[in-house]
Amino acid sequence: MIPGLETAITHQESYDRNVESLRSLGLVLPRISELADPAENLAEKMVEITDADPDGPEARNLFRVHWHNGADRRSLVPVPEHVVLPDALTGVKAKIVVALGNRFPMINTHKVLAAYGCLIPRLMSGAFDATRHRAVWPSTGNYCRGGVAIATLLGCRSVAVLPEGMSKERFDWLNRWLADPNDIYRTPGTESNVKEIYDACHKLAKDPGNLILNQFGEYGNYVIHRAVTGPALQRVFDHVNADGTKTARAFVAATGSAGTLAAGDHLKKALGTQTGVIEALECPTLLYNGYGEHNIQGIGDKHVPLIHNVMGSDFVIGISDTACDDLNLVFNTSAGRAYLSQHRGLPQEQIAQMGDLGLSSIANIIGAIKYARFNDLDSDDVVLTVATDGADMYHTEMAIAEDRHFGGNFGEVQAAEAFGQHILGAGIDHTQELGRFDRERVFNLAYYTWVEQQGISLEAFDRRRDQSFWDGLMDLVPVWDGMIDRFNAA
Numbered sequence: 001m002i003p004g005l006e007t008a009i010t011h012q013e014s015y016d017r018n019v020e021s022l023r024s025l026g027l028v029l030p031r032i033s034e035l036a037d038p039a040e041n042l043a044e045k046m047v048e049i050t051d052a053d054p055d056g057p058e059a060r061n062l063f064r065v066h067w068h069n070g071a072d073r074r075s076l077v078p079v080p081e082h083v084v085l086p087d088a089l090t091g092v093k094a095k096i097v098v099a100l101g102n103r104f105p106m107i108n109t110h111k112v113l114a115a116y117g118c119l120i121p122r123l124m125s126g127a128f129d130a131t132r133h134r135a136v137w138p139s140t141g142n143y144c145r146g147g148v149a150i151a152t153l154l155g156c157r158s159v160a161v162l163p164e165g166m167s168k169e170r171f172d173w174l175n176r177w178l179a180d181p182n183d184i185y186r187t188p189g190t191e192s193n194v195k196e197i198y199d200a201c202h203k204l205a206k207d208p209g210n211l212i213l214n215q216f217g218e219y220g221n222y223v224i225h226r227a228v229t230g231p232a233l234q235r236v237f238d239h240v241n242a243d244g245t246k247t248a249r250a251f252v253a254a255t256g257s258a259g260t261l262a263a264g265d266h267l268k269k270a271l272g273t274q275t276g277v278i279e280a281l282e283c284p285t286l287l288y289n290g291y292g293e294h295n296i297q298g299i300g301d302k303h304v305p306l307i308h309n310v311m312g313s314d315f316v317i318g319i320s321d322t323a324c325d326d327l328n329l330v331f332n333t334s335a336g337r338a339y340l341s342q343h344r345g346l347p348q349e350q351i352a353q354m355g356d357l358g359l360s361s362i363a364n365i366i367g368a369i370k371y372a373r374f375n376d377l378d379s380d381d382v383v384l385t386v387a388t389d390g391a392d393m394y395h396t397e398m399a400i401a402e403d404r405h406f407g408g409n410f411g412e413v414q415a416a417e418a419f420g421q422h423i424l425g426a427g428i429d430h431t432q433e434l435g436r437f438d439r440e441r442v443f444n445l446a447y448y449t450w451v452e453q454q455g456i457s458l459e460a461f462d463r464r465r466d467q468s469f470w471d472g473l474m475d476l477v478p479v480w481d482g483m484i485d486r487f488n489a490a
Contacts, residue, residue, distance in 0.1 A: 005220075036232075058153070115151075280321050
């Protein structure tokens, strides 16, 4: 049995302790199928939990770990909150549609969903003992926050592993949620330094009381995004396409752990879309087998995640972190917003929505624009993407970018220049349509991380070449739902 793909109880005593522990807390766990279609399956439950603080460590927030929370993060909406970006903002005819991840509870990002997907099979099988184990969450910031949030609700202790150079807002949140500062494990470097995170996890794994839940290699991350995020985005498209005249062309998202990209596999089967993979141009691993450092926080790099279905990817698109930093200033400063209003003609309501877009979200939008230009898309074409988190996670990064790129003086002229360079000037450079041999190249690149460094067997590595492997993973959803039902009943 591959860890993280458990389908039965493997450690009975730990399972029994988990049952007793969660029973004492009065907890009930949501099924994956309920999170996939909460409007159909959780309407009554969502009414019951309206008074629960969406930002607090309340167990009822487990039933908000889905895309259908309203802007108040308390109510249930039939269509996930999203933004259709106007062509005055994108410079392309195609509809760029962005699902908003900051509606998720506790951490204001969809990474809390990934954390739930990774922990559930371990908890339901007894591989993770809620009374004895520490859940170790390796991350570049948002996933470890999601893991800490989920584990806290379940009465479990966590360890957050993340680079020391991540945004101050991430550490501020962790300091509020973790009682012991030693449970925040800072690794050298910044966003690109994933290898250092793995090295830290090897050390932590020597303690039998720690269980590593590595989002880059946990198939539960893939499964839950394909099962939950995929249908959510399909509902968004159906809403945008209410008149039946539009065509979904692609799902575009930064690689990160590659969990979110699993939604592309769902959309490809349901809507016939292509999948575009975004990475930082300063660390162009997939594009150029390159290296470097970047600041698009939340997308990782310097390796290919085990759970990335490379053979199902169609495009790789490189985005500069300078573009994301500069546009963060355009979208979230008074000077930038004045430019958008007076010179781009955006109404205040649309300008306010820019606050829903964090650094990786901006990267996704630029990637969608580049995809639209590369493929010469028209007004009836739709490119879907996600806003992983909002601008509130990067206020301190704005000051750093303003000082670094503009000498501390960012006005309307600078906003116009940044917009012209990074939006209107976003061309088809550093965009590669993947053929068979391109996919093989990227696939093989992952060998060095997972077989040589992380000890994955060559057989387990190679079977990921076939789409049937990824499709077969979805058979786990009803199995895990059944395990959740039995656990709740116990």
